Structures are given as C-alpha cells and as structure tokens.
Amino acid sequence: MAVTSQELRPGADLGGTLTARQSWSRLPAWLRRVIILAVAVAVWELYVKAAHVSHLVFASPYAVARSFVSGWLDGQIAGATGVTLEALAIGMAIGIGSAIVFTVLATWTTVGQDALMMFTSMLNPLPSIAILPLAIIWFGLNEKALVFVVANAVVWPIAINVTTGFRTVNTTLLMVGKNLGLRGWRLVRDVLLPAALPYIISGVKVAWAFAWRTIIASELVFGTAGGSGGLGYFINKSQYFLNIPDVFAGLVTIAVIGIIVEVGFNMLERRTVIRWGMQATS
Amino acid sequence: MKNQQSDVSSRSQPDVKAKEDGPVTSSAPLLSVEHVKISYRLKNTLVQAVDDATFTVMPEEKVMLIGPSGCGKSTILKAVAGFIEPVSGRISFAGSTNITPGPDRAVVFQEFDQLFPWRTVLDNVVYPLRVTGRSKPEAMAQATTFIEMVGLGPARTRFPHQLSGGMKQRVAIARALALGPPMLLMDEPFGSLDAITRTRLQGDLNRLAERAKVALLFVTHSIDEALLLGHRVVVLQGAPSTVAAVVDVRDINGPDDPHYRSIRRSLEDLLGAPGEEEPDGGN
Ligand SMILES: Nc1ncnc2c1ncn2[C@@H]1O[C@H](COP(=O)(O)OP(=O)(O)OP(=O)(O)O)[C@@H](O)[C@H]1O
Ligand SMILES: [Mg+2]
Numbered sequence: 283m284a285v286t287s288q289e290l291r292p293g294a295d296l297g298g299t300l301t302a303r304q305s306w307s308r309l310p311a312w313l314r315r316v317i318i319l320a321v322a323v324a325v326w327e328l329y330v331k332a333a334h335v336s337h338l339v340f341a342s343p344y345a346v347a348r349s350f351v352s353g354w355l356d357g358q359i360a361g362a363t364g365v366t367l368e369a370l371a372i373g374m375a376i377g378i379g380s381a382i383v384f385t386v387l388a389t390w391t392t393v394g395q396d397a398l399m400m401f402t403s404m405l406n407p408l409p410s411i412a413i414l415p416l417a418i419i420w421f422g423l424n425e426k427a428l429v430f431v432v433a434n435a436v437v438w439p440i441a442i443n444v445t446t447g448f449r450t451v452n453t454t455l456l457m458v459g460k461n462l463g464l465r466g467w468r469l470v471r472d473v474l475l476p477a478a479l480p481y482i483i484s485g486v487k488v489a490w491a492f493a494w495r496t497i498i499a500s501e502l503v504f505g506t507a508g509g510s511g512g513l514g515y516f517i518n519k520s521q522y523f524l525n526i527p528d529v530f531a532g533l534v535t536i537a538v539i540g541i542i543v544e545v546g547f548n549m550l551e552r553r554t555v556i557r558w559g560m561q562a563t564s
Numbered sequence: 565m566k567n568q569q570s571d572v573s574s575r576s577q578p579d580v581k582a583k584e585d586g587p588v589t590s591s592a593p594l595l596s597v598e599h600v601k602i603s604y605r606l607k608n609t610l611v612q613a614v615d616d617a618t619f620t621v622m623p624e625e626k627v628m629l630i631g632p633s634g635c636g637k638s639t640i641l642k643a644v645a646g647f648i649e650p651v652s653g654r655i656s657f658a659g660s661t662n663i664t665p666g667p668d669r670a671v672v673f674q675e676f677d678q679l680f681p682w683r684t685v686l687d688n689v690v691y692p693l694r695v696t697g698r699s700k701p702e703a704m705a706q707a708t709t710f711i712e713m714v715g716l717g718p719a720r721t722r723f724p725h726q727l728s729g730g731m732k733q734r735v736a737i738a739r740a741l742a743l744g745p746p747m748l749l750m751d752e753p754f755g756s757l758d759a760i761t762r763t764r765l766q767g768d769l770n771r772l773a774e775r776a777k778v779a780l781l782f783v784t785h786s787i788d789e790a791l792l793l794g795h796r797v798v799v800l801q802g803a804p805s806t807v808a809a810v811v812d813v814r815d816i817n818g819p820d821d822p823h824y825r826s827i828r829r830s831l832e833d834l835l836g837a838p839g840e841e842e843p844d845g846g847n
Binding site (some may be wrong): 460473 | 642645646647665666667669670671673675677678680681682691692695696723724725726
C-alpha cells in the first residue's frame with residue numbers, strides 16, 4: 283500500500299508509526315532483491331541440511347557456490363562459457379548481417395518487403411531449436427549446426443523490427459533531413475537509423491533472448507556426443523558423472539549471463555531511447 | 565529600413581515609410597509559382613488540394629499565404645520546398661525549375677515533431693549548421709545566438725520531449741533562422757505561442773528579415789499577423805484552392821494606420837468569413 287501524504291506530513295513520528303509493509307517498500311529496490319535472494323538461499327541450504335537430500339539429486343547452495351568458484355578458477359566453466367559465447371557470437375553476427383541485407387531489400391523494394399513478410403510469418407513462430415535436426419543432417423554434430431540455428435533465431439526478429447522501424451519513421455523528420463540537403467547514406471545514418479532505434483533495440487533484444495535459449499537447448503540436445511565443449515555440454519557431462527553441484531553451477535552461469543546482458547540492454551535503453559523520450563511502450 | 569522595424573515595436577510613432585523600402589527594385593522574382601495544381605494520392609483516389617496557385621516572391625520580399633484551414637497552404641509550401649511535385653504548372657526558384665529539397669529554402673513545419681528527439685535543443689540547431697558546412701565554433705556561436713533570441717537559452721541542454729509544444733516550435737524557428745537561407749518557408753510558426761511571445765517573435769522576425777535580407781513565404785491564419793509581417797498577402801480561397809487575390813500591404817504600418825481597418829475588412833471579405841480578432845492586434 284502506498285504511503286499517503288497524510289502519513290508523511292511534517293512532524294509525524296515516522297519511525298514510530300511505520301508498519302512493516304511501509305518500511306519494506308521504503309528500502310531501495312536492489313536491497314529488497316538481495317534480501318529475498320539471501321532468504322531463498324538460506325531456506326534452500328536449511329532444506330538440504332535438514333531433509334538429508336541425496337547428493338546425487340540435489341546440491342546445497344554452499345556446494346553449488348564451491349563448484350561455481352572452482353569451475354571458474356580451474357577454467358572449466360570459463361572454457362565452456364567461452365565456447366558457447368563464441369558460437370553464439372558467430373551465429374548472431376551472421377543473423378544480423380543477413381537481417382541487414384533483408385532489411386535493405388524490404389525497405390527499398392516492394393518485392394523484398396513481400397518476401398520478408400512471408401518468410402517472417404512462416405519462420406518466426408517456429409522455435410529455432412525445431413530445425414536443429416535438419417541442421418545436424420546438413421552440417422553434422424558440430425559448431426556449424428549451432429551457428430546455423432542461432433543465425434536463424436536472430437535473423438527474423440531483427441529484420442522485421444528494423445524494417446518496421448524504417449517504414450514508420452516520422453515523415454516530418456525525413457523532410458527535415460532532406461531539407462538540410464541530406465541524401466543517401468548520410469540521411470540513413472543521421473535520420474533513419476536514430477529514428478528507428480527503438481525498433482532496432484527491441485529487435486536485438488528479442489533476437490538475443492531467442493539466440494541464448496536456442497544455443498543452450500541445442501547444446502543440450504547434442505548431449506555428450508557432440509563434444510562441442512560449451513555450457514550445455516558441461517551440464518550434460520556433469521549430469522553423466524552425477525556431479526550435481528556442477529550441474530547447478532552451469533545453470534547459475536547461464537542465468538548470470540542472461541542477467542548481465544539484460545542489464546546491459548536496460549542501460550543502453552536508459553542512455554538512448556528512454557533519455558530521448560522515444561520509447562514506444564511504457 | 566530602420567523605421568519599419570521600429571513600427572513593429574512602437575506603433576504609436578507616426579512615421580514616414582518610404583515606398584523604396586520594399587524590395588521592388590529587383591525585377592526577377594526569387595520564387596515563382598505558376599498555375600500550380602497539386603493532388604495527393606490516397607489509395608486509388610486523387611485528393612486535389614490545390615487547384616490553381618499563381619504568385620511570386622521577390623528577393624527579400626515577405627509574402628504571406630492566408631486561407632481557411634484545409635485549403636492547401638501547407639501543401640503549397642511543401643511543393644516549394646521540393647517535397648511534393650505539382651500535377652501541373654511550374655515552380656521556379658532562383659532561376660531553376662528543378663525543385664528538390666535543399667537548405668536554400670529552410671522550412672519551419674507546422675508539425676510539433678520536427679525536432680530530432682535524440683539531439684538536445686542546442687544540437688538541433690548546431691547540427692544543420694554543421695551539415696551545411698559551418699565550422700564548429702561558428703555553428704556553436706550562431707546556434708547560441710538564435711536560441712537566446714527565441715528565449716530558450718536556459719533550455720538548451722534539454723531534449724525535445726522535455727519541451728512544451730510552443731518551445732519546440734521556437735527551436736524549429738531558431739534552427740531555420742540560424743541557417744540564414746535566401747528564403748524561409750514558415751508554416752504557421754507562431755500558431756501555438758501565447759500573444760506576448762508571438763508579438764516578440766514577430767518583431768524579431770521582422771528585424772531579422774531586414775538584416776539578413778531573407779525572402780519569406782509565411783503561412784498564417786491571422787489577418788493581423790499577415791498585415792504586420794507581410795509585404796504582400798496571397799489570399800487562397802476554396803478547397804481545392806485558387807488564389808483569390810494578391811494584396812499589397814507594404815504601406816500598412818500597424819493597426820494605427822488609417823488604411824489598416826479598410827484593408828483588414830477587405831481581406832476578411834476575401835476570406836469569406838469575419839477574421840478572428842487577434843488579441844495582439846491592438847497591443
Ligand atoms: N498527406 C496527405 N494525403 C492526402 N491528403 C492530404 C495530405 N495532406 C493534406 N491533404 C489534404 O490536402 C488538403 C490541403 O491540406 P493542407 O495541409 O495543405 O491544408 P492547410 O491549408 O495547410 O490547412 P491548415 O491551415 O489547417 O494547416 C486538405 O484537404 C487535406 O485533407
Ligand atoms: Mg497547414
């Protein structure tokens with residue numbers, strides 16, 4: 283419940299009259315999250331201790347933390363993360379490159395636009411992981427198949443978002459640009475791209491979310507047979523050897539990377555589209 | 565020239581305004597619009613916006629376009645700016661009939677969303693100057709001067725979304741004026757301003773137009789504004805519009821002028837409806 287202005291009137295004895303609810307919502311957001319996390323971890327630890335859960339099924343937070351730290355220190359998790367991120371980066375680069383080509387075609391030609399609309403409506407709803415079996419047949423059980431499914435996960439959301447962004451650029455802004463004598467690439471760089479930035483960022487965000495889930499899922503599908511050496515492989519291998527703390531450490535790594543990228547996107551948005559009042563939603 | 569600008573600020577002063585004040589001496593028009601017809605394509609139908617427009621603007625001349633809402637004033641301005649091609653007729657600017665958009669006809673649009681949202685107020689004015697070849701220090705100095713002139717000095721580090729509608733229009737005005745083009749195309753630039761700010765900016769524009777020797781094509785709804793700023797008034801009529809009359813108002817010196825009432829009345833008659841009494845008319 284929100285604190286009403288009456289309760290905040292000067293002279294009121296705030297310290298004495300605050301309810302627990304009010305003092306909780308008064309804490310900074312990060313602190314509230316840290317407290318919830320600490321409580322969750324404590325409950326987890328107590329449960330594992332008290333219920334005598336088998337080590338082969340469930341790991342305590344302490345064991346997970348130990349695995350996490352040693353995994354990063356001895357390079358096992360770091361290596362696996364590197365392998366995964368490398369395939370992801372190549373896949374995303376290819377996906378983004380193709381998206382740019384499609385976007386250019388779709389923005390400047392009607393045939394391109396029709397083709398893009400058709401392919402997007404057909405392929406975008408299809409989870410990219412679903413084409414992994416085909417990719418394995420075409421490329422084999424190797425990194426190329428991973429790169430292919432990642433590129434496919436990335437290309438459609440970016441192409442459709444950027445094209446929409448370009449096509450909906452405010453016509454007055456375009457006229458202002460042309461009035462200044464801007465043409466060709468200069469007009470694209472100084473007017474179209476920044477004007478379409480909200481769409482570009484949301485396209486890349488969606489693409490990242492798809493790509494990240496796709497590559498982890500694909501590595502898990504590969505199992506230990508693929509031997510790609512990525513995070514999915516690390517989890518599979520740990521499971522195979524019943525090293526449950528390592529399985530959890532792998533999951534934590536995946537979640538942490540997801541959080542870091544999310545925070546990066548939020549920072550980028552705060553510095554650009556939110557700062558400029560260009561945010562389409564919210 | 566000097567006494568004309570003082571007319572604007574202090575109209576009570578009885579003054580002698582010489583005929584040679586106006587830019588009539590130059591014989592070739594800077595802009596000429598001849599029998600221009602303009603249509604918009606809406607899906608499969610053509611919407612005719614302008615039926616037949618003919619008028620000229622001499623170098624340094626201030627021509628007002630006046631007419632009821634929807635009669636095609638903005639359309640004519642956009643055609644002159646090179647954004648719309650007429651269906652028929654001819655537009656020529658500075659001797660060329662090849663009309664493409666360019667900074668020699670700086671535009672202040674009617675729309676509020678004409679500022680780059682990702683640039684600050686200052687950057688919105690500096691950037692066009694840089695694009696058109698001014699050095700950085702020159703662009704900064706020029707931009708600062710004009711931002712001060714429209715009274716936005718304190719807001720120069722803000723982004724457009726943090727400004728009111730009228731403030732945005734003032735930035736757009738500063739941006740166009742700072743470019744110092746041979747011709748300014750302004751589409752109801754003062755429409756969203758309060759009477760006091762409007763009067764001040766009208767005075768600034770008058771002074772500036774004298775100093776910078778700029779030709780002006782200025783769209784307005786207000787007869788008083790047209791009389792205050794213009795050398796000539798092009799009255800549009802009907803939709804699609806035609807030119808009802810071109811009235812020379814060079815010699816009218818503010819509401820105290822004996823001819824003011826009669827000219828105002830005849831413009832009202834041409835517009836077919838009583839013009840709205842402008843609050844700033846009497847000052
Ligand atoms: N992009 C467009 N597509 C189709 N029709 C248009 C477009 N822009 C304007 N029109 C039509 O052209 C006519 C003239 O419009 P214009 O904007 O030039 O009027 P205006 O004289 O500037 O009016 P106002 O004083 O209200 O600004 C109107 O009938 C309008 O509906
Ligand atoms: Mg208009």
